[in-house]
Amino acid sequence: METEAAIQLARFIGAGLAAIGVAGAGAGIGTVVGGAVQAMSRNPDFTGTIQTNMILGIAFAESTAIFALAIAFIILFV
Numbered sequence: 001m002e003t004e005a006a007i008q009l010a011r012f013i014g015a016g017l018a019a020i021g022v023a024g025a026g027a028g029i030g031t032v033v034g035g036a037v038q039a040m041s042r043n044p045d046f047t048g049t050i051q052t053n054m055i056l057g058i059a060f061a062e063s064t065a066i067f068a069l070a071i072a073f074i075i076l077f078v
Contacts, residue, residue, distance in 0.1 A: 012076075015075045
């Protein structure tokens with residue numbers, strides 16, 4: 001019975017460590033949006049280009065978060 005509890009504990013710790021990537025992606029999205037807003041306010045002529053690059057940056061950061069969450073769920077339930 002003790003080995004099952006140890007395995008469950010290891011699963012929870014591993015899933016928690018894998019979920020750290022979600023927080024990192026949140027910080028990355030905040031940095032991307034903050035930089036884009038600052039760039040748009042300094043040079044409004046390139047707003048369309050900046051918005052396109054901002055959306056791509058958000059998509060990449062969000063895909064990292066989804067990947068980290070998927071790994072955490074795999075660790076927990078498989």
